[in-house]
Amino acid sequence: MDNYGIRPLDNYIFEADWQQLYTLTEHWLSDLYFYRDDLRFLHHLIDNYFKWLTKAENINKVVALETSLLVLDKQGVGLIQQVKKHLDHLSGLIDDPFKYDSHTFRQEHQQLENDLSSFVKDFRVHRKSVFEITEFLMDADEVKSHLLK
Numbered sequence: 001m002d003n004y005g006i007r008p009l010d011n012y013i014f015e016a017d018w019q020q021l022y023t024l025t026e027h028w029l030s031d032l033y034f035y036r037d038d039l040r041f042l043h044h045l046i047d048n049y050f051k052w053l054t055k056a057e058n059i060n061k062v063v064a065l066e067t068s069l070l071v072l073d074k075q076g077v078g079l080i081q082q083v084k085k086h087l088d089h090l091s092g093l094i095d096d097p098f099k100y101d102s103h104t105f106r107q108e109h110q111q112l113e114n115d116l117s118s119f120v121k122d123f124r125v126h127r128k129s130v131f132e133i134t135e136f137l138m139d140a141d142e143v144k145s146h147l148l149k
């Protein structure tokens with residue numbers, strides 16, 4: 001299991017106070033907004049090159065990539081909603097430490113971190129694919145001819 005946050009201890013989630021977990025979770029939310037914006041850029045990049053394509057194999061590659069980005073978009077939106085809800089719960093715990101079962105909540109926090117880590121890994125793979133296919137398409141004769149006009 002890879003850890004998304006920087007944990008000073010292996011058991012950080014189970015030893016940190018609520019305020020520390022709240023701060024960590026705020027960073028997650030900020031990162032998710034960044035990834036959401038970066039996904040918009042990737043869609044825009046694909047759209048700009050897609051319109052010049054004429055070869056079926058290139059169109060199929062781009063359509064498959066765009067479809068996988070849409071799935072990633074949906075995952076990102078779901079994670080943003082989960083993190084916001086988690087922040088609300090953490091806020092409640094800061095105000096009333098006995099509001100939720102501490103151990104269960106910390107396990108949920110750990111699972112959310114794992115989900116975020118998985119999302120980031122998928123995002124990086126897709127981002128790399130977009131840049132690779134964009135580079136390939138920029139070098140392709142069919143796109144070059146349109147860009148040089």
